[in-house]
Amino acid sequence: MASEVLWNAPFADQPVDALVRVPGSxxxxxxxxxxxxxxxxxxxxxxxxxxxxxxxxxxxxxxxxxxxxxxxxxxxxxxxPAPPTDPxxxxxxxxxxxxxxxxxxxxxxxxxxxxxxxxxxxxxxxxxxxxxxxxxxxxxxxxxxxxxxxxxxxxxxxxxxxxxxxxxxxxxxxxxxxxxxxxxxxxxxxxxxxxxxxxxxxxxxxxxxxxxxxxxxxxxxxxxxxxxxxxxxxxxxxxxxxxxxxVEPDLSNAGPFLAAALATGGTIAVDDWPETTTQPGDAYRDLLTRMGGEVWREGRTMCVRGTGEIHGIDADMSAMGELVPTMSALCALADSPSRLTGVAHLRGHETDRLKALATELTKVGARTAELDDGVEIHPGELRGAVFESYEDHRMATAGAIIGLRVPDLRVVDIGTTQKTLPDFVGMWLSMLHPEPAADDA
Structure with missing residues (x-):
């Protein structure tokens, strides 16, 4: 185990309903x-x-x-400055x-x-x-x-x-x-x-x-x-x-929060979503729609609503490999099998993400198959477990998503999320327990 520090992933006892602002890409x-x-x-x-x-x-x-x-x-x-003449x-x-x-x-x-x-x-x-x-x-x-x-x-x-x-x-x-x-x-x-x-x-x-x-x-x-x-x-x-x-907001880092909308049947709005962008995270709009979510814009805000159903998906993720951990977590919560392919290069990331995802999703009760260029996920009866992050920020957030629906899921070293999202835990808890609006009276 990479660390003995375990984070009890919060279980969602009601649909989320929050406005999220993610920091720069x-x-x-x-x-x-x-x-x-x-x-x-x-x-x-x-x-x-x-x-x-x-x-x-x-x-x-x-x-x-x-x-x-x-x-x-x-x-x-x-x-x-210009390099000096001498080394x-x-x-x-x-x-x-x-x-x-x-x-x-x-x-x-x-x-x-x-x-x-x-x-x-x-x-x-x-x-x-x-x-x-x-x-x-x-x-x-x-x-x-x-x-x-x-x-x-x-x-x-x-x-x-x-x-x-x-x-x-x-x-x-x-x-x-x-x-x-x-x-x-x-x-x-x-x-x-x-x-x-x-x-x-x-x-x-x-x-x-x-x-x-x-x-x-x-x-x-x-x-x-x-x-x-x-x-x-x-x-x-x-x-x-x-x-x-x-710098535009990081749309890939917005992914776990958008996934929370589908996982809990709630609504998440992400502020300042760009109209046009080269960020791979923009693909969430299409991917989450295919999985059963409702996606729309309100001005500069991107909104995703869960319908209570999460469908499996067969997707070529070659252009957006960094979204695979978040998508895999949703696939484990879906009502039918999924195949995420075209991402053999994920074996050379912070960890071998394909092997890591297959291992950890199997541990919590999904049936998985590690493919040469991806992962196949068959949902099952999920159970609490220790979800290893492998010092990989996206593995840690994948565990947090599953924990919304699965009690007693503990993520190893949630602090690894500081790699790209310094206050992930604070943002996650604020999403689940937003402060009440001020009383105008």
Whole structure:
């Protein structure tokens, strides 16, 4: 067991009825922070998420020379200065379990003139880094691997420059292996052409998110197919202009609260849901409708109502793999079997999420089958149990969802939710027990 700290997941004795405000998107915050640190002049980010992952990103960027300060509730970013002629003193960056830090920052570190060593939490040392290392070496950057091949810890021996040009990468394991190069490509000495050579490309919306942030930062970037039908991205060499942006709410983090509406037959409204977005979490609108929920907008608010019925679903989740733990929890509460597929890459996340979900859902009474690229879930008579989180924030919130309907469900290390949602427990309890409205009389 990862931790002896058990959280008694609250049982819902009545339908939920609450307005939820989730903090800024972790994925967008990470991209904007990195771009701001690489920009020509200072930038201002409003609504940026403050969580363990983003604190790790902030620390990494500061170690490379950026200055990040909170003023009047906004994050002000002074960019990394131009590298000195002589190599700087060695730098060490701790990535924690943040994929955005361990996979985005090494490419930025190549623009640092000196050695940058990357390490992380024990579980991070098991996550694949081969495509990051390969991209660096294609750019002529020396990388020293200190442990298992293709894993952290490693040292990037930065020379202060990237030549750019044509690059190939297999991003079958994570879209982050595309975004990492795109985010620094404008600083390369020549335009960058990046071609995906893998068999599958997961989480394409996350790559489009990266492209959209590049365009908003004044960078000329395009996506298409090459002559062999492979995905190809092109980024022009140029200056990253300073930016003043407001980060959208994290729609993936809204998922457990929306799921609570279906689980309890109640209603949840999420404030400031964007009209258009590149966030994969926007897919909840369609997915929850297919599972029996009622979904509608009221101005800037997205509303979901449970009808008392939760239907199983057969869904290709390849574009929105991070939603699978939340969806799996609902599938365990459904009235028919479900298949969630297209997500073999989830085996390389904070934990092997497919194995973890199959194990924990079976433990609480569902019948599961672990597929090569997903999970099959047959609902059963659920029972209380100790639900392991595996130091994975989305596994922890999946346990909380099931606990709404299953008494005596205890989640191991609910604190791991601080990775992306610092006050998950407080928000969850407020959803279940909202404060009464003030008496106008």
């Amino acid at each position: 972790k994925s967008l915050t990470a991209r904007w922070m990195l771009l701001a640190a690489a920009a020509a002049e200072p930038s201002v980010l409003r609504g940026a998420l403050v969580s363990r992952d983003t604190r790790l990103m902030r620390d990494a960027l500061e170690r490379l020379g950026a200055v990040l300060e909170v003023q009047d509730g906004a994050l002000h970013v002074t960019p990394i 700087a003193d060695p730098v060490e960056i701790h990535t924690g379990l943040a994929g955005t830090v361990m996979r985005f920052v090494p490419l930025l570190a190549a623009l640092h003139h000196g050695d940058v060593r990357f390490t992380g939490d024990p579980a991070a040392l098991q996550r694949p880094m081969d495509p990051v290392i390969d991209l660096l070496r294609q750019q002529g950057v020396e990388v020293t691997e200190h442990g298992e091949t293709g894993r952290l810890p490693l040292t990037v021996h930065g020379t202060g420059k990237l030549p750019g040009g044509r690059l190939e990468v297999d991003a079958s394991g994570s879209s982050q292996f595309i975004s990492n190069m795109l985010l620094v490509a404008a600083h390369a000495e020549a335009d960058v052409e990046l071609v995906h050579i893998g068999e599958v490309l997961p989480s394409l919306p996350h790559i489009e998110m990266t492209m959209e942030t590049l365009r908003q930062a004044g960078i000329e970037a395009s996506h298409g197919l090459d002559g062999q039908g492979r995905h190809r991205w092109q980024v022009r060499h140029g200056e990253i202009r300073p930016m003043e942006v407001t």
